[in-house]
Structures are given as C-alpha cells and as structure tokens.
Amino acid sequence: MPGNTFGHIFRVTTWGESHGRAVGCVVDGCPAGLEISENAIQKELDRRKPGGRLASKRKESDRVEILSGVFNGKSLGTPVSMLIWNRDVDSRPYEEIKDLFRPGHADFTYWAKFGIRDWRGGGRASGRETAARVAAGAIAKLILSRFGVEIGGFAREIGGIACSTDGMSFEEIVDRAEKSDIRCPDEEAARLMEEKILEARRDGDSVGGVVEVIVKNPPAGLGEPVFGKLDAHLAFAVMGVPAVKGVEIGAGFKASRMRGSEHNDPIVIKNGRIGFESNNAGGILGGISNGENIIVKAAIKPTPSISKPQRTVNYRKMVEEEIIVKGRHDPCIVPRAVPVVEAMVSLVIVDAMMMQGLIPRFL
Numbered sequence: 141m142p143g144n145t146f147g148h149i150f151r152v153t154t155w156g157e158s159h160g161r162a163v164g165c166v167v168d169g170c171p172a173g174l175e176i177s178e179n180a181i182q183k184e185l186d187r188r189k190p191g192g193r194l195a196s197k198r199k200e201s202d203r204v205e206i207l208s209g210v211f212n213g214k215s216l217g218t219p220v221s222m223l224i225w226n227r228d229v230d231s232r233p234y235e236e237i238k239d240l241f242r243p244g245h246a247d248f249t250y251w252a253k254f255g256i257r258d259w260r261g262g263g264r265a266s267g268r269e270t271a272a273r274v275a276a277g278a279i280a281k282l283i284l285s286r287f288g289v290e291i292g293g294f295a296r297e298i299g300g301i302a303c304s305t306d307g308m309s310f311e312e313i314v315d316r317a318e319k320s321d322i323r324c325p326d327e328e329a330a331r332l333m334e335e336k337i338l339e340a341r342r343d344g345d346s347v348g349g350v351v352e353v354i355v356k357n358p359p360a361g362l363g364e365p366v367f368g369k370l371d372a373h374l375a376f377a378v379m380g381v382p383a384v385k386g387v388e389i390g391a392g393f394k395a396s397r398m399r400g401s402e403h404n405d406p407i408v409i410k411n412g413r414i415g416f417e418s419n420n421a422g423g424i425l426g427g428i429s430n431g432e433n434i435i436v437k438a439a440i441k442p443t444p445s446i447s448k449p450q451r452t453v454n455y456r457k458m459v460e461e462e463i464i465v466k467g468r469h470d471p472c473i474v475p476r477a478v479p480v481v482e483a484m485v486s487l488v489i490v491d492a493m494m495m496q497g498l499i500p501r502f503l
Contacts, residue, residue: 146377147487149494152276156224157258158266159231164223165272167209167279169494172217173503174282176210181222184278185271187318187479194321194337194472199228204275217501222275226268231260233467239456240463244444251455267382267473270480277483280490286503287493290356291486292317293478295324296437298349299336303329310356310433322475341471344447348383349474351438351481355489358423360431362492369427370434370492377484378438383473384481386439390422405432434489438481445469 145153149169156163181204189202202224209220238259241247246265250257257263281291292314296303303326305313316325322337324330333349340347363370375387395403398420406417416432423434445465452463470476493499 146380146484147491150280150487150491152273152487154269154272154276156226156269156272157263158226158261158268159229159234159258159263160226162223162225163269163272164221165276167220167222167276170209170215170217170220170279171283171499171501171503172215174215174279174286175213176206176215176220176279176282177213178204178206180282181206181275181278184274184281184479184483185224188271188274188476190468190470190476194334194470194475200271201227202271215503220279222272224271224275229261230467233465234260237463237465239454240452240461241455242444242463242465243450243452244441248455261467265382267476267480270382270483273381273487274479274483277479277486280483280486283490283499283503284486284493287359287499288357289359289489289493291353291482291489292356293323293351293353293482293485295320295322295333295474295478296350296352298322298324298333298472298474299340299347301329301332301336302350303333310354313354317478322472323478337472340442346443346446346469346471348440348442349472351440351474351477353436353438353478353481353485355423355434355436355485358429358431358434358489359493359496359498360429362429362489362496363424363427364495365427369424370429370488371422371424371427373488373492374434374436374485377488378436378481381438381477381480381484383441383443383477384438385441388422388437388439389424390435391420392422392437395420429492434485436481436485438477440474440477443470443473 151168154165185202205223207221209218294317303324313325317323320330371389378387403420408417419432423432449462449464454461
C-alpha cells in the first residue's frame with residue numbers, strides 16, 4: 141500500500157489504524173540540533189484529540205512517545221519516530237455492520253482496491269490517522285519558528301455560518317480561535333455555529349464547514365515554476381486530509397467572479413521592501429511565494445457517520461439494506477480539523493524552504 145509517505149526532503153511516513161494498538165509516524169530529514177520535547181509535540185496533539193462538549197465522546201489522551209532521533213532534548217538528524225497508543229477503543233458498534241458499506245466513508249473503495257478492509261472504525265481511512273500528522277507537523281512548526289514563520293488556523297465557516305475577521309491581526313485571530321470551543325474568532329458567529337452543530341446532533345445528523353490557515357512571514361521565492369508550484373503542493377497536502385473536498389488559495393473561487401482590476405494586488409513599497417497592498421493571490425503568484433501571508437482554505441464535508449437511517453449494500457449477501465451508524469462521532473469535525481490542516485501546511489512550507497536551501501542541515 142503506497143501513499144503513506146509525504147514530502148521531498150522533510151519526509152513523513154504515518155502508520156496505524158483507528159482501532160489498532162497505536163498510530164504513529166517517522167519524520168526523516170529533520171535538521172540536527174533542533175530542540176524537541178514530548179511536551180512541545182503534546183501541545184499540538186491536545187488541540188486535535190477527541191472529547192469535549194461538541195465532539196466525539198471517545199476519550200484518548202493522545203500521549204506521544206518519542207522513540208528515536210532525539211538525544212538530550214535535541215534532534216540528531218536521524219529519523220524521529222513517534223508513537224501514540226490507542227487507549228479508548230470500542231469496536232463493538234461496528235461488529236453488527238461489518239458487512240455493510242457506510243455511506244460517505246471509504247469502506248467500499250478500500251474493499252474495491254484491496255479486497256480486504258479493517259471495519260473497526262474505518263481502519264486506516266479513519267481521522268484517527270491524523271494524530272500522527274499533527275505530531276509531525278509539530279516538529280515542522282518548531283523548525284519554522286526558528287526562522288520567524290508562524291502558522292495558525294481557525295474555523296472560517298460551519299454549517300453555512302461564516303465568521304468575520306475584518307480588522308483582526310494574525311495574533312488576535314489565533315488567540316480568539318484557541319479560546320473558542322469551535323475555534324472561531326468571531327464570538328457572534330461562533331454562537332450561531334454552535335447552534336447549527338447542536339441542531340444537527342439532535343437530528344442524528346452532521347454539518348461541515350471551512351478551515352482557514354494563515355502562514356505569517358513566509359519568505360518570498362518558495363515553490364518551483366510549472367509542476368512544482370507551491371500552491372499545487374499545498375493543495376495536494378490539504379486534499380490528502382480526511383474529509384477535505386476542496387481547497388482555495390487566497391480569493392480562491394471568488395476570483396472567478398472578480399474582474400482583473402479587482403483581483404490584482406497592487407505592488408507597493410512596505411518598510412523599504414517590495415510588497416502588496418492587498419492579498420487576493422493568497423501570498424502566491426506563478427506558483428511561487430511573494431512574501432505576503434499565505435492563505436489556504438479547506439472545505440470540510442459533514443461527518444459521514446450519522447445515526448439517521450441510510451441505504452447501503454451488504455456485500456456478503458449482495459442485497460440492499462438500511463444502516464444506522466452507532467458509536468462515538470463528531471457532529472462536526474471542523475474544529476478538530478484546524479490543527480490537522482495547519483500540520484499539513486507546515487510540512488509543505490518546511491519542505492519548500494529546505495528545497496530552497498533556506499534551512500540548513502544543522503540548526
């Protein structure tokens with residue numbers, strides 16, 4: 141099964157299934173001399189872990205263990221291996237539907253490709269796998285912080301309710317989002333979003349939304365022309381996150397409804413350097429970063445595990461049946477998707493900076 145490794149120089153391989161013994165990752169290409177601690181990784185994992193008033197009732201501590209690549213608190217330049225045990229696994233709700241393909245899930249496609257699948261919680265296709273991505277992304281964030289690059293995300297939209305960040309600085313957006321149960325920096329919009337989530341839960345249903353991630357202070361010149369464009373790598377990375385069905389850079393699809401005079405960002409002098417008056421390009425022109433903040437948006441579909449009756453097929457009997465999915469599921473995964481999308485964006489930026497020669501092998 142290929143496709144488990146991401147990156148060119150800074151490479152990440154994840155492993156594990158939702159109801160297996162553990163999930164984890166191996167990070168190869170991390171520069172030597174980087175200060176890494178389990179506590180630093182844990183801070184990011186705590187932002188993603190299940191539980192909470194509006195999330196899945198699965199209670200995983202998500203405690204990370206660094207198995208290799210770190211000595212006396214610093215990276216060795218060798219592969220960094222990290223392990224996260226699955227502690228709160230309950231496969232019983234899946235036993236009675238193990239022969240049924242759940243609508244909206246990858247059950248059928250995994251079976252069609254491999255002829256076998258782990259029916260316990262979705263196996264490898266589960267969002268549980270993203271814990272390993274967040275652990276790897278935490279290392280990427282540590283590297284980026286050494287070069288003044290910051291990455292933060294928030295829930296831009298949930299259940300059709302969009303928030304406003306007009307007049308907010310990057311720091312204010314991130315601070316407000318982290319204080320919100322659903323990672324929305326706009327208090328009034330957050331209240332309406334919560335109502336939508338609770339309404340969906342009461343109906344045995346779910347809602348989706350949009351995650352926005354901002355890269356602050358990226359260097360200009362990242363990315364390659366034509367096939368190695370930075371926005372292409374970002375789109376590839378973010379589309380690889382479970383439940384993501386669309387990606388926008390900057391103005392995104394709104395650009396298709398604008399005139400050139402509206403969409404073009406005027407070029408100006410900022411603090412003695414060339415910059416841009418607006419940022420409809422989302423910090424990327426011709427596939428190469430222009431030095432402005434990079435803006436990435438990810439469209440997140442509604443959680444497919446819902447308790448409403450749905451039509452499906454029993455592949456053992458080859459008959460149509462009705463399915464009701466039981467278990468512990470999020471009525472909206474947008475808040476927990478924020479650190480996952482941040483992680484994937486972080487991996488891309490670190491990799492691009494390494495390919496540009498901006499990050500040395502020894503820090």
